Amino acid sequence: MSPEHDLPNGAEQRQRVTSRDVAAAAGVHQSTVSRVLNGDQRISNNTRKRVEATAEQLGYVPSKRAQNLRTRRSGVVGVMVHDIDNAFYLSLLSDMHRELSAVGYSIVLIVDPLHRRSDISRMRHLFDDSLDGMLITTAMIDSEIPPALRARGMPLVLAVRSMPDLDVDTVESDNVAAGREAARHLVALGHTDIAVAMGPKETSTTRDRLRGVLDVIQTELPPDRVMHGPYRHETGYAMCRRLMMGERPPTAIIAGNDVMAIGVLDSAWRTGLSTPEDLSVLGFDDIPMAAWQAINLTTVRQDSKAIAEQAARRLVDRIDQPDSPPHHDIFPVSLTVRATTGPPRAKHPRN
Amino acid sequence: MSPEHDLPNGAEQRQRVTSRDVAAAAGVHQSTVSRVLNGDQRISNNTRKRVEATAEQLGYVPSKRAQNLRTRRSGVVGVMVHDIDNAFYLSLLSDMHRELSAVGYSIVLIVDPLHRRSDISRMRHLFDDSLDGMLITTAMIDSEIPPALRARGMPLVLAVRSMPDLDVDTVESDNVAAGREAARHLVALGHTDIAVAMGPKETSTTRDRLRGVLDVIQTELPPDRVMHGPYRHETGYAMCRRLMMGERPPTAIIAGNDVMAIGVLDSAWRTGLSTPEDLSVLGFDDIPMAAWQAINLTTVRQDSKAIAEQAARRLVDRIDQPDSPPHHDIFPVSLTVRATTGPPRAKHPRN
DNA sequence: TTGTACGCGTTATCAG
DNA sequence: CTGATAACGCGTACAA
Numbered sequence: 125m126s127p128e129h130d131l132p133n134g135a136e137q138r139q140r141v142t143s144r145d146v147a148a149a150a151g152v153h154q155s156t157v158s159r160v161l162n163g164d165q166r167i168s169n170n171t172r173k174r175v176e177a178t179a180e181q182l183g184y185v186p187s188k189r190a191q192n193l194r195t196r197r198s199g200v201v202g203v204m205v206h207d208i209d210n211a212f213y214l215s216l217l218s219d220m221h222r223e224l225s226a227v228g229y230s231i232v233l234i235v236d237p238l239h240r241r242s243d244i245s246r247m248r249h250l251f252d253d254s255l256d257g258m259l260i261t262t263a264m265i266d267s268e269i270p271p272a273l274r275a276r277g278m279p280l281v282l283a284v285r286s287m288p289d290l291d292v293d294t295v296e297s298d299n300v301a302a303g304r305e306a307a308r309h310l311v312a313l314g315h316t317d318i319a320v321a322m323g324p325k326e327t328s329t330t331r332d333r334l335r336g337v338l339d340v341i342q343t344e345l346p347p348d349r350v351m352h353g354p355y356r357h358e359t360g361y362a363m364c365r366r367l368m369m370g371e372r373p374p375t376a377i378i379a380g381n382d383v384m385a386i387g388v389l390d391s392a393w394r395t396g397l398s399t400p401e402d403l404s405v406l407g408f409d410d411i412p413m414a415a416w417q418a419i420n421l422t423t424v425r426q427d428s429k430a431i432a433e434q435a436a437r438r439l440v441d442r443i444d445q446p447d448s449p450p451h452h453d454i455f456p457v458s459l460t461v462r463a464t465t466g467p468p469r470a471k472h473p474r475n
Numbered sequence: 476m477s478p479e480h481d482l483p484n485g486a487e488q489r490q491r492v493t494s495r496d497v498a499a500a501a502g503v504h505q506s507t508v509s510r511v512l513n514g515d516q517r518i519s520n521n522t523r524k525r526v527e528a529t530a531e532q533l534g535y536v537p538s539k540r541a542q543n544l545r546t547r548r549s550g551v552v553g554v555m556v557h558d559i560d561n562a563f564y565l566s567l568l569s570d571m572h573r574e575l576s577a578v579g580y581s582i583v584l585i586v587d588p589l590h591r592r593s594d595i596s597r598m599r600h601l602f603d604d605s606l607d608g609m610l611i612t613t614a615m616i617d618s619e620i621p622p623a624l625r626a627r628g629m630p631l632v633l634a635v636r637s638m639p640d641l642d643v644d645t646v647e648s649d650n651v652a653a654g655r656e657a658a659r660h661l662v663a664l665g666h667t668d669i670a671v672a673m674g675p676k677e678t679s680t681t682r683d684r685l686r687g688v689l690d691v692i693q694t695e696l697p698p699d700r701v702m703h704g705p706y707r708h709e710t711g712y713a714m715c716r717r718l719m720m721g722e723r724p725p726t727a728i729i730a731g732n733d734v735m736a737i738g739v740l741d742s743a744w745r746t747g748l749s750t751p752e753d754l755s756v757l758g759f760d761d762i763p764m765a766a767w768q769a770i771n772l773t774t775v776r777q778d779s780k781a782i783a784e785q786a787a788r789r790l791v792d793r794i795d796q797p798d799s800p801p802h803h804d805i806f807p808v809s810l811t812v813r814a815t816t817g818p819p820r821a822k823h824p825r826n
Numbered sequence: 827t828t829g830t831a832c833g834c835g836t837t838a839t840c841a842g
Numbered sequence: 843c844t845g846a847t848a849a850c851g852c853g854t855a856c857a858a
Binding site: 198252 | 491534536537538539540541543544547549551558560562565566568569572573576581582583584586599600602603604605627708737740741744745763764767768769770
Binding site for chain 2: 834835836837838
């Protein structure tokens with residue numbers, strides 16, 4: 125970026141109005157102006173009115189930069205998300221924003237690329253003092269950033285995904301229960317050959333949902349029935365292709381989340397399979413799109429709004445009370461049955 | 476939020492390491508530390524090494540807050556978007572983030588609620604000096620914020636939507652051409668009764684696309700064939716319902732954007748209509764979802780990546796050169812024909 | 827009720 | 843090549 129241009133050139137016309145200017149114009153001291161604007165009670169109504177009037181008239185707005193330095197707070201929290209193309213993370217972001225801006229915080233976006241490891245050196249700016257706290261939705265089991273931030277004393281909340289080895293405020297769904305619900309539903313329908321097309325092994329969501337599924341199935345899944353990959357549409361697409369082109373395609377696929385499940389559906393439909401007759405498909409999250417007529421996906425609902433709001437509240441509390449013991453909030457999930465799951469077709473060789 | 480707690484209580488343990496601490500430990504003056512970390516050339520290799528070593532060892536990170544005050548720059552730009560549930564705005568945000576963070580800027584999210592007017596008093600924080608610039612994607616023809624920001628000398632770029640009365644950097648698609656492409660396609664297929672289910676009247680996108688459509692149709696559309704509403708899925712859904720339940724349903728609907736078009740499709744399919752036999756549907760943007768098998772929407776593509784990147788570059792330039800003349804970039808669009816448009820069914824009364 | 831004085835942690839200018 | 847010193851614009855204890 126350009127260095128500071130030396131003094132009175134073009135750009136300098138728009139000098140800011142400072143509290144000193146207001147003070148001079150109102151015939152009081154700068155500190156009085158400061159007091160008035162901070163609602164100090166012991167200011168006479170008279171001067172308060174006068175100061176407020178001249179401030180208004182001069183169009184004075186206090187310098188956030190100076191306030192930040194002085195108060196050692198910035199009123200800004202970072203929210204770490206992945207490359208954003210998942211409706212779940214979007215509404216999460218939006219809900220967090222509503223909750224945080226209501227209490228005076230702004231949000232800066234920290235994008236943790238889904239594909240490549242976010243090394244700590246590229247994230248130096250998280251360690252300057254520009255943020256009052258961080259909300260992290262992209263934690264992996266072995267992420268380096270969260271422990272590093274914690275060691276630095278940065279107020280921190282993990283949302284959606286947890287880290288077993290890190291004792292910080294965490295807000296997530298009961299993903300083991302989610303996995304169980306999913307598997308129970310399919311087993312109850314009569315499926316015996318279920319494949320799982322999950323997200324990355326290193327995430328707590330994947331690990332927990334998978335554990336829930338295995339709890340119910342009660343038997344190890346053969347290796348070709350368990351796949352892992354990024355939480356993306358195209359991952360689901362590719363996994364479904366691989367599974368259904370194989371020797372003995374499964375009768376049901378549990379996808380890592382709705383976006384992947386829709387990728388699975390997209391692939392299935394494109395190759396002429398119909399759901400649920402040829403294949404049952406089930407996701408997690410219940411993003412709005414899952415309810416659309418054209419998709420109509422059976423899924424295990426996760427309450428993203430509750431998670432977002434609770435995580436935001438926990439962060440605000442943590443900033444105010446850095447030393448209180450961490451909380452771990454777990455929200456319930458619920459199965460929503462729609463049109464992509466049904467009994468498997470009676471057994472006979474497909475031609 | 477909590478006031479500053481008086482001194483040496485709990486939270487104060489984690490005092491920041493300052494350049495003074497480093498200076499003391501390295502046996503130099505604080506200003507030397509500053510010079511080393513800013514890569515000043517006239518520092519002896521000897522002391523440079525020593526200072527860098529002790530800085531590293533003490534875990535020193537320069538205070539952004541102090542830098543901001545001193546340099547009068549924050550390295551933060553605001554990006555104004557609507558309540559985020561449109562994939563188009565999401566990828567826009569993500570692309571802008573990539574481009575801006577590459578040159579050292581952070582992004583703070585400003586959410587302009589889609590439903591209620593964002594009055595200027597609720598947006599006071601845009602006028603403190605915490606932002607180096609603003610990228611606005613939510614401009615309406617009569618928005619108050621952009622002119623107010625401009626009057627204050629805030630570097631400003633309008634992306635996606637323009638404001639005819641405001642002479643600032645603007646980056647948008649050729650929406651008139653987009654409207655023409657849409658109408659030409661349907662007319663060529665033989666449609667003569669086309670309805671438009673557009674976005675808000677007060678947006679340049681709506682206004683321009685509608686103008687393009689009328690250019691081609693060459694006749695005024697009857698009032699019941701033109702509808703306006705927020706750019707949302709449910710708006711498209713409701714409009715389709717109203718249109719198709721009426722006396723003489725149209726044979727084609729041009730929707731304001733893809734999200735609305737998908738709402739239209741959702742409604743049509745839910746009531747048993749099939750596309751394109753009973754109804755042709757066409758959108759704008761070409762969001763990724765439009766290409767999914769389950770949707771397969773004919774749409775006029777808008778190059779959101781190019782717009783995002785160009786807008787980001789323009790803003791960076793504007794911040795560096797506040798007084799250069801504004802640019803107006805217009806990107807071409809292109810029709811993508813998929814499965815939701817076709818010839819109208821031969822005329823006979825529906826039963 | 828208000829003015830005085832100082833410091834938040836840097837960057838930048840001026841000496842030496 | 844490096845040290846001393848002055849801002850940047852505010853909040854706040856202390857004095858009056």
